[in-house]
Amino acid sequence: xxxxxxxxxxxxxxxxxxxxxxxxxxxxxxxxxxxxxxxxxxxxxxxxxxxxxxxxxxxxxxxxxxxxxxxxxxxxxxxxxxxxxxxxxxxxxxxxxxxxxxxxxxxxxxxxxxxxxxxxxxxxxxxxxxxxxxxxxxxxxxxxxxxxxxxxxxxxxxxxxxxxxxxxxxxxxxxxx
Amino acid sequence: xxxxxxxxxxxxxxxxxxxxxxxxxxxxxxxxxxxxxxxxxxxxxxxxxxxxxxxxxxxxxxxxxxxxxxxxxxxxxxxxxxxxxxxxxxxxxxxxxxxxxxxxxxxxxxxxxxxxxxxxxxxxxxxxxxxxxxxxxxxxxxxxxxxxxxxxxxxxxxxxxxxxxxxxxxxxxxxxxxxxxxx
Numbered sequence: 001x002x003x004x005x006x007x008x009x010x011x012x013x014x015x016x017x018x019x020x021x022x023x024x025x026x027x028x029x030x031x032x033x034x035x036x037x038x039x040x041x042x043x044x045x046x047x048x049x050x051x052x053x054x055x056x057x058x059x060x061x062x063x064x065x066x067x068x069x070x071x072x073x074x075x076x077x078x079x080x081x082x083x084x085x086x087x088x089x090x091x092x093x094x095x096x097x098x099x100x101x102x103x104x105x106x107x108x109x110x111x112x113x114x115x116x117x118x119x120x121x122x123x124x125x126x127x128x129x130x131x132x133x134x135x136x137x138x139x140x141x142x143x144x145x146x147x148x149x150x151x152x153x154x155x156x157x158x159x160x161x162x163x164x165x166x167x168x169x170x171x172x173x174x175x176x177x
Numbered sequence: 178x179x180x181x182x183x184x185x186x187x188x189x190x191x192x193x194x195x196x197x198x199x200x201x202x203x204x205x206x207x208x209x210x211x212x213x214x215x216x217x218x219x220x221x222x223x224x225x226x227x228x229x230x231x232x233x234x235x236x237x238x239x240x241x242x243x244x245x246x247x248x249x250x251x252x253x254x255x256x257x258x259x260x261x262x263x264x265x266x267x268x269x270x271x272x273x274x275x276x277x278x279x280x281x282x283x284x285x286x287x288x289x290x291x292x293x294x295x296x297x298x299x300x301x302x303x304x305x306x307x308x309x310x311x312x313x314x315x316x317x318x319x320x321x322x323x324x325x326x327x328x329x330x331x332x333x334x335x336x337x338x339x340x341x342x343x344x345x346x347x348x349x350x351x352x353x354x355x356x357x358x359x360x
Contacts, residue, residue: 034263083218086337123342124334149330153305153351156263161304166347170334 003098004106008069009059012052016060017044019071020052023095029073032133033093034157057119061094061107072098075111079122088119090127092139099135108143116171123171128164130157140167191286193243193294196236196254200244201228203251207275216311217273218338241295245274245287252278255287257295257306267305267349268295279316288324296352304352309335312344321348325355 012020023029024038024047038044052058057077062069073094080087090111094104116122127145129136141147145167154164196204207213208222208231222228236242242256253274260267270291274284292306308326310317322328326348334342 083336083338086342087335123337126332146333148332149347151307151329151347152327152349153266156266161266166330166332168333 003063003101003103006064007103007106007110008062008064009075009107009110010062010069012048012058012060012071012074014045014048014053016071017041017048020044020048020060023073023093026096028096029093032130032136032157033091036158057088057115059107059111061092061103063098063103073104073107075104075107077111077115077119077122077125079119085121087124087126088115088122090125102142104139105142108139112143112169125169127167128154129167131163131165137165137167143169144173145169146173190248191283191290192246192249193255193287193290194246196232196242196244196251198229198232200251201225201232203244204228204232204254207253207273210276212276213273216314216317218336220339241268241291241298243291245272245283247278247283253284253287255291257291259299265302267307268299268303270306270308282323284317284320285323288320292324292350292355296355300352305349307347307349309345309347312346318346318348324350326350327354 018041021038021041021044024044027037030037038047052074055076056079059075060071061073061075063072073092076091078089078091079085080089090108092104092108112125115125125145127136127140128151129140131150137147146169148166148168151164151166153161155162202225205222205225205228208228211221214221222231236254239256240259242254244251245253245255253272255270255272257268257270259265270288272284272287272291274287295306296303308317308321309332310321312331318328327350329347329349332345332347335345336343
């Protein structure tokens with residue numbers, strides 16, 4: 001059965017902590033994230049309580065499994081503030097064992113279909129992706145994002161300055177099939 | 178000592194120095210001008226108090242903001258923002274110049290001087306200076322190109338100001354693009 005048909009997006013709950021720790025603590029899954037793997041259940045609980053749950057728009061990617069919806073990753077959409085509030089940064093993570101099945105692409109398409117209504121001041125979603133992270137570039141392209149350019153030495157990722165591709169999707173863009 | 182550049186065509190000297198309260202009347206010349214404010218997020222200043230407020234509360238505490246002076250007289254301003262954490266490797270440049278001094282290469286000179294100064298002052302942490310220019314602001318795009326910046330792409334509906342979404346062109350110059358880079 002196509003796993004993408006068993007995907008849901010929902011807010012995080014504290015009871016997601018053990019599932020969350022599985023991917024948030026995994027070096028492979030967190031490789032391109034700007035934060036270091038979370039190594040303890042306490043740290044995971046704190047993160048859920050202080051970051052994931054109060055977040056303006058973060059959704060656990062849930063895999064439906066015997067009527068339970070297990071968190072296997074998340075999509076995070078973070079709007080700017082003040083003059084930058086029309087623009088939101090997109091990030092996502094998926095447990096490594098689920099890679100290569102189109103799950104993040106499917107989840108991102110669901111996210112894109114609701115986020116502009118949820119965050120009405122946002123007109124632009126953008127994502128920054130490392131040059132080597134081709135899988136993530138494909139996810140964005142399949143979800144309808146447009147690559148706008150390469151930003152040289154744009155930011156630090158895990159202590160090293162990186163060149164980053166910038167992608168965007170506008171509220172006025174039609175979702176590509 | 179602030180850097181100075183001689184404009185060989187007119188024997189005019191361009192210098193950069195911090196803004197002072199006593200510069201307010203010169204500042205109002207460009208800050209009140211609609212043509213200067215056109216692609217900026219702010220409306221033209223109408224009162225001297227606004228100019229004073231800018232100098233005291235924005236310009237003086239700013240991590241890097243300088244008056245662009247022509248033979249010692251302020252005719253514009255230029256600034257570079259400083260970021261922290263994962264963004265500390267980049268700063269964003271912005272500038273304003275009084276209308277009567279457009280088209281003489283002064284902004285280009287000021288940009289070159291500012292870029293050199295911030296790479297020296299904030300290196301090795303700072304590696305990138307970027308500029309975001311409204312897609313319709315062709316004059317400013319030319320300034321950055323002549324100052325050695327690379328055009329990286331068009332960022333669609335990147336900011337909203339004065340009630341409209343703006344497409345912005347992203348430009349950047351790296352420390353390694355500049356001669357005598359210390360990295």
